[in-house]
Amino acid sequence: MSRxxxxxxxxxxxxxxxxxxxxxxxxxxxKLRTVTGPAWLLAAAVGLTVGISxxxxxxxSCPARVTCPVDPVKLSLTGVQVGQAIVAILAVLxxxxxxxxxxxxxxxxxxxxxxxxxxxxxxxxTALVLAVAVVAVAGSVLAGHLILPGHGFTxxxxxxxxxxxxxxSLRAAFGAVLYLGLIALMALGITxxxxxxxxxxxxxxxxxxxxxxxxxxxxxxHWHDRIERYSPANAGQAxxxxxxxxDLPISPWAGLGVLAIWTAVALLAGGLVLRLRDA
Amino acid sequence: MxxxxxxxxxxxxxxxxxxxxxxxxxxxxxxxxxxxxxWLIGMIVAAILTVFLGVVTSNAQIGCGPTKTGKACxxxxxxxxxxxxxxxxxxxxxxTLAGNxxxxxxVTSLAEKAAVGSGGRSPVPGQGQPGPGLQPEVxxxxxxxxxxxxxxxxxxxxxxxxxxxxxxxxxxxxxxxxLAGLPGEVSAAAPRWLRLVRAGQEITGYDSANGxxxxxxxxxxxxxxxxxxxxxxxxxxxxxxxxxRSFGGAxxxxxxxxxxxxxxxVTLTGQAGGQRWTGLDLGNGKPGTAAPNPAGPNLPExxxxxxxxxxFTVTGSxxxxxxxSGPGTGYPTATIESNLAGVFAGxxxxxxxxxxxxTSEYRRGLLRTTxxxxxxxxxxxxxxAAVAGLAAFVIGVIAVVVSIDLGxxxxxxxxxxxxxxxxxxxxxxxxxxxxxxxxxxxxxxxxGAILRRxxxxxxxxxxxxxxxxxxxxxxxxxxGISEWLLRLTxxxxxxxxxxxxxxxxxxxxYSAAGGNYPLPPWAGFAVLCAWTGASLVLALIxxxxxxx
Numbered sequence: 001m002s003r004x005x006x007x008x009x010x011x012x013x014x015x016x017x018x019x020x021x022x023x024x025x026x027x028x029x030x031k032l033r034t035v036t037g038p039a040w041l042l043a044a045a046v047g048l049t050v051g052i053s054x055x056x057x058x059x060x061s062c063p064a065r066v067t068c069p070v071d072p073v074k075l076s077l078t079g080v081q082v083g084q085a086i087v088a089i090l091a092v093l094x095x096x097x098x099x100x101x102x103x104x105x106x107x108x109x110x111x112x113x114x115x116x117x118x119x120x121x122x123x124x125x126t127a128l129v130l131a132v133a134v135v136a137v138a139g140s141v142l143a144g145h146l147i148l149p150g151h152g153f154t155x156x157x158x159x160x161x162x163x164x165x166x167x168x169s170l171r172a173a174f175g176a177v178l179y180l181g182l183i184a185l186m187a188l189g190i191t192x193x194x195x196x197x198x199x200x201x202x203x204x205x206x207x208x209x210x211x212x213x214x215x216x217x218x219x220x221x222h223w224h225d226r227i228e229r230y231s232p233a234n235a236g237q238a239x240x241x242x243x244x245x246x247d248l249p250i251s252p253w254a255g256l257g258v259l260a261i262w263t264a265v266a267l268l269a270g271g272l273v274l275r276l277r278d279a
Numbered sequence: 280m281x282x283x284x285x286x287x288x289x290x291x292x293x294x295x296x297x298x299x300x301x302x303x304x305x306x307x308x309x310x311x312x313x314x315x316x317x318w319l320i321g322m323i324v325a326a327i328l329t330v331f332l333g334v335v336t337s338n339a340q341i342g343c344g345p346t347k348t349g350k351a352c353x354x355x356x357x358x359x360x361x362x363x364x365x366x367x368x369x370x371x372x373x374x375t376l377a378g379n380x381x382x383x384x385x386v387t388s389l390a391e392k393a394a395v396g397s398g399g400r401s402p403v404p405g406q407g408q409p410g411p412g413l414q415p416e417v418x419x420x421x422x423x424x425x426x427x428x429x430x431x432x433x434x435x436x437x438x439x440x441x442x443x444x445x446x447x448x449x450x451x452x453x454x455x456x457x458l459a460g461l462p463g464e465v466s467a468a469a470p471r472w473l474r475l476v477r478a479g480q481e482i483t484g485y486d487s488a489n490g491x492x493x494x495x496x497x498x499x500x501x502x503x504x505x506x507x508x509x510x511x512x513x514x515x516x517x518x519x520x521x522x523x524r525s526f527g528g529a530x531x532x533x534x535x536x537x538x539x540x541x542x543x544x545v546t547l548t549g550q551a552g553g554q555r556w557t558g559l560d561l562g563n564g565k566p567g568t569a570a571p572n573p574a575g576p577n578l579p580e581x582x583x584x585x586x587x588x589x590x591f592t593v594t595g596s597x598x599x600x601x602x603x604s605g606p607g608t609g610y611p612t613a614t615i616e617s618n619l620a621g622v623f624a625g626x627x628x629x630x631x632x633x634x635x636x637x638t639s640e641y642r643r644g645l646l647r648t649t650x651x652x653x654x655x656x657x658x659x660x661x662x663x664a665a666v667a668g669l670a671a672f673v674i675g676v677i678a679v680v681v682s683i684d685l686g687x688x689x690x691x692x693x694x695x696x697x698x699x700x701x702x703x704x705x706x707x708x709x710x711x712x713x714x715x716x717x718x719x720x721x722x723x724x725x726x727g728a729i730l731r732r733x734x735x736x737x738x739x740x741x742x743x744x745x746x747x748x749x750x751x752x753x754x755x756x757x758x759g760i761s762e763w764l765l766r767l768t769x770x771x772x773x774x775x776x777x778x779x780x781x782x783x784x785x786x787x788x789y790s791a792a793g794g795n796y797p798l799p800p801w802a803g804f805a806v807l808c809a810w811t812g813a814s815l816v817l818a819l820i821x822x823x824x825x826x827x
Contacts, residue, residue, distance in 0.1 A: 059760050082746070089738055096734070100642060198638070198733035199317065202631030205741045209749050210624050214332055216752045217620035223335070 024111055024120040032094065032124055041090045042128065046136045049083030053140035054147070062152035062159075072153040073172045073242040076144025076162040080176050080240065083136055084233075087129045087180050088187035088204045094121050095188055095270075096197035104279045114274045118192055122267065125184050133180040138164065141173050160242050168242035175239030175256055182256070183208070186232060186263040192270025195277075208233050225249050232262040304653050304662040311636075312666050318632045322674050325628035329678035333621030334686045352611070352694035356602060357434025357562070359454040363779075364612070364698050366517075367433035367454075368562030368597025370582045371426070373511030376477065380549020382425050382510050383474045384542045385490060386442050387467045391418040393519030393536035416536065419445035420600075420786050421516035423540030423593060424473050427482055428509045429501070433562040436501045438482040439513070439599070440473040444538070448473070449784070450484035450496040454601050457784040460486040460496040477549070480504045490544070510547065511556065512584075514540045514595035517786060537582070537596040543589050558584045562597060600785045602698060613695045614794055616708055616776040618686025623745060625678055626719060630744065633667040633720040634736040637727030656822045660728060664721040664815060671720035675713030683709065700778045711775030711804060718811045719744055722769060725814035729821055743810070744769050752790075761790075762797040769810040771796070774803025 032038050056078035062068035095118075098104035111117050144162035153159040163169050186207070191200035211231035218224045228234045228249035238248050238255030245251065250258065312318060359365040376382075393416040424441030438452040440460070448460030448471055465471045472487035480500050485493040516538035560582045585592040602612060640646035653659055683705075690697050700708075723740040730736040747768035751761040765771055774796035781795050796803055 081750070085738065085742075085746075089734060093734055100733075196317070198631050198635040198737055199321075201734055201737045202627055202741075205738070205745070206624060206627045209741070209745050210332075210627065212753050213623050213745075213749050214620050217617070 022116075022120065024113075024116050025123060027107075027111070028094075028117075028120040028124045032128070037093060038090055038128070041086055041093075042132045045083050045086040045090070045129075045132050046139065048086060049079035049136035050139040050143065051079065052082045053077060053079035054143045057144050057147040057151070060148075060151060062157075064152065068152070069244075070153070070159075071241055071243040072144060072148045072159050073141075073162045073169045074240045076140050076148065077137065077172065077176050077240050079136065079140050080180065080237075083133075084180060084183045084208055085205060087132070087184040088208065089201060090129070091125050091184040091187035092191045092197060092200045092204060094125055095191040096195070096200050099195045099279075100197055108279050115271050118188075118267075118271050118274055122185060122188055125188055126181050129184040130177060130181045133177040137173050137176045137180075141169070168245075171252065172240050172242050175252060178256060179236050179239055179259065182236065182259050182263045183232075186259070186266045189263065189266025189268075189270035193266070193273050195273070207231075229255075230258060232259045235259055300653060300655070301658050301662065304658055305665060307649075307652075308662045308666040312670060315639075318636065321628050321632040322670060325625035325632075325671075326674050326678040328628060329619075329621040329625030329675075330682050330685065331621060332624050333618045333682040334689060349694045350692055353691065354611075354696055356696060357432075358699065359434060359601065360436055361453070361455060362699060362701055363454065364602040364696070365434060365454040366562075366598040366600050366602055367435075368560075368595075369513045369515030369599055370584060370593055370595030371428075371431065371509070371511055371513050371559045371561045372556045372584045372591060372593055373428075373431060373509045373559060374547065374556055375507055375552035376427070376510045376547070377507045377550040377552065379478050380510070380547065380551070381474060381476045382427070383472065383544065383546045384425050384512060385470050385472050385544040386424060386465050386540060386542050387470045388541040389421065389423050389442055389444060389465050389514075389538060390540075391416060391421040391444055391516050391519075391536050391538045393418060394534035413537070416519050417444055418516050418519050418536045418538065418786075419443070420598070420784060421536065421538035422449070422451075422599070423514035423538055423542070423595075424512070425475050426509075426511060426513050427475050427477055429504060431509045431559055431561060436504060437599070438475065438484065438499055438501060440475050440484040440486065440496065441513075442471050442473070442540070446784075448486045448496070450499075451599070451784065452482070452497075452499050452501070454599065455782065456499065457782075458484075458497040460484070460494070461488060472544075475510075477508070477510075507552075510551075512540075512542050512545070512591055512593055513599075514538050514593040515597045515599060516595065517598040517600070535596055537594055539592060539594040542591045542593065545589060545591065556584075556586065556591070560595075598785075601779075601782055603779055603782060603785050611695050613690050613697050614778050615683050615687065615697060615700060615705060616712075616778055616794055618682045618690075619679065619712060619776055621682060622675075622679070622712060622716070622773075622776075623748070625674070626716060627741065627745065629671045629674070629716055629720050630723040630740045631737055633671065633723035634727040634740060635733050636667050637663055637724050638731060638733040638736055641731045642733070657819050660724075660815065660819055660822060663728075664724045667720040667724045668717040672713045672717035675716035676709060679709050679712045698779055704778050707800065708776055708778050711800065715772040715775055715804070715807060718772060718807050719769065722807075722811045722814050725811070725818040728818035729814065748773065765797050765803075766806070769807050771798055771803040772807030774798045775800045 053076055057076055060070065060075055062070065098107060107117060108114060141162045141164055148159075149155075149161055153161070155161050160167070160169055162173075164173055187200070187204045190203055190207075191197075194200045194203060211227050211234050215224060215227045215231075215234055218227065235250050235255040236259030238250050239252040241248055241252060248255075356364045357367050392413040394413055421444040422441040424439055426437055426439035426441075428437040429435035436453055438450070440448070440450050442448055442465045444464070446459075447462035450458040450460060461471060463469060469488070472490045472493075474485040474487070474493065476483045476485070480502060481498060482501060483498045484496040486496055487493045516536045519534060519536040582595050584594065640649060649659055650656065687697055719740070722744070723736065726739045727733070727736040730739055747764040748770035751764045751770070765774070777794060777796055777800055779794075798806065
């Protein structure tokens with residue numbers, strides 16, 4: 001073995017130490033970084049979010065002299081509907097793959113402090129998802145900014161033009177990034193509870209997509225309101241709205257708060273299951 | 280070396296060893312399926328979710344009047360000849376006709392007025408709503424003309440020749456029949472002549488632009504038509520609607536409307552009873568007939584007729600049509616499939632189990648053992664798909680029957696009128712929905728074989744089945760794109776749930792969220808079959824090519 005090969009090895013931890021202070025975090029980062037799946041998922045999250053948003057923007061127009069009850073900012077964030085599934089799957093795999101391969105036993109042998117392991121995974125997933133969400137959301141909003149005014153959604157007609165300059169539009173974009181982060185964390189917690197990829201993905205996709213479908217069918221106003229207010233996906237997506245805020249079943253930040261509570265409950269329960277059960 | 284001859288199991292078919300192999304394979308796969316506790320729990324969860332979400336969230340207590348709620352509000356809706364619930368409210372200027380005869384009129388004008396801004400479920404906020412005053416509007420299916428009717432009671436058999444606001448001359452009969460005649464709007468400059476000829480039970484409709492040159496529009500038979508019938512002039516106009524789609528579905532704005540028609544050159548040949556024409560506001564609260572439409576699209580206070588010389592001016596509101604499930608029909612109605620929203624929840628659970636049923640073979644390396652025991656990969660795939668499909672079908676039938684049964688009585692107790700359907704249709708909805716779940720489970724098995732990893736396969740299954748449906752019903756895309764999503768993706772299969780057909784002669788919001796699919800039930804089912812078949816073929820090709 002040559003000295004050239006040996007030299008960089010001790011350097012890397014030194015360089016990374018300020019960024020990733022704890023060895024648990026470093027271990028989790030290495031696990032995620034050295035397989036190709038997460039990178040593909042993150043690329044897909046950006047591509048699908050921006051792509052679906054552009055498709056929705058391109059397909060919607062408001063002809064002159066017609067009142068369109070459309071929220072252009074929410075329209076330009078349509079891709080979040082699909083992007084959320086991808087980041088959730090990433091989070092599920094980060095925990096679930098350890099169980100399906102039996103790696104979790106090795107991980108816990110190396111790091112017996114179990115909540116720290118879950119915490120490290122949560123930190124890494126959150127950081128990655130937030131970074132990717134910023135790109136995806138910014139791309140979607142920028143596309144809306146360029147496309148929608150040409151389709152009749154102009155400021156002159158009273159429509160808020162999607163932008164990142166400030167106001168409700170920036171709040172919605174910022175909220176969309178937080179929403180994606182919270183969804184990923186909730187998926188992480190759910191997987192820690194269920195400890196199985198299949199069951200966790202089924203549950204997470206159910207949480208994301210069932211309540212909006214049920215809400216579309218429910219004719220009972222009480223149940224409709226309950227679903228809109230208390231289900232993680234519906235309440236959380238209130239943050240994406242910029243028009244008709246008075247008529248929302250729940251205000252944007254309160255809705256995101258409901259999602260945050262669900263996320264916290266899922267993570268706590270996941271941590272508890274990890275501590276109490278044999279891996 | 281000894282040769283072991285396997286004794287055929289009791290499930291084995293009597294004929295060839297290949298068939299025997301397949302039966303024991305089916306048995307083996309069924310044993311695998313039923314002995315994994317998580318999968319059984321998953322299937323039970325699927326059934327519970329289907330019933331719970333479908334029934335609990337299905338509807339609300341209906342209120343009518345200050346004290347009456349629930350069951351007391353159930354409207355008495357007339358039933359048409361095909362067993363379907365019908366609207367039969369119109370202003371009828373009538374006489375009796377004994378035996379054969381001919382009725383001819385000229386229509387010179389049809390004008391509608393609507394009370395825009397009243398009614399409507401969720402008006403757009405911040406936009407000025409005009410009060411419920413009447414203003415001229417085009418109501419496409421407002422109609423007036425001549426009619427031959429069994430009795431002057433709602434729901435009785437009829438045949439009519441009529442002009443409409445936007446759909447030209449039509450011949451309509453027995454609520455669901457609709458034939459097109461002369462196109463174009465009626466006006467004083469372009470009048471329309473209409474004629475109905477009765478010969479026994481046969482009724483023939485003619486139209487003409489000049490009163491001399493007549494064209495036959497249709498000839499129909501009203502089975503069991505009695506000798507003495509009601510004949511006369513009529514006008515009616517269904518609720519006016521403005522439909523706006525937005526995030527979260529469509530909002531309907533509208534209100535009742537009325538149509539006023541001017542008819543002259545009235546000639547009735549045959550044995551007519553009575554000396555003069557008498558007016559009757561049919562269906563609008565006449566004693567002994569249907570109760571007035573509670574939320575109705577009618578304006579009975581304006582319904583009337585005037586006769587000056589040979590010219591009749593008839594004003595009516597209501598409709599002569601089948602009752603549909605869309606908003607704006609006036610009645611608080613529901614369909615049997617409105618209790619099936621929970622099917623989506625059950626579907627996700629079934630998809631998860633079906634996918635894991637295959638991917639777990641890869642994960643544990645069990646597939647090598649399975650294929651060593653039976654090297655025919657097609658048979659292994661078929662056995663797995665059959666077991667998953669059959670389990671999903673059985674769970675589906677149970678969950679759907681319970682959902683519809685519980686939901687039906689709950690809806691009636693709450694005052695919702697459940698639109699009646701024939702037994703055959705109900706069986707089609709129940710068996711069809713269960714078959715859709717079975718096909719989707721088989722699709723999930725195929726995706727599991729193709730993608731080999733549960734995470735990817737479940738995501739793939741949800742992405743092709745649930746996501747298109749979600750994107751279509753929550754109104755992210757404009758209606759055109761949403762409809763194509765429900766034509767081309769596996770979600771098209773849900774069309775089998777639709778129990779009340781879509782009638783082109785009834786204006787309402789035909790949207791997936793309202794239970795209306797762009798494809799007919801069996802066409803949608805066929806699309807799903809094609810997807811499942813193609814996925815199974817692809818899975819088989821890949822299984823043959825790849826090492827396990």
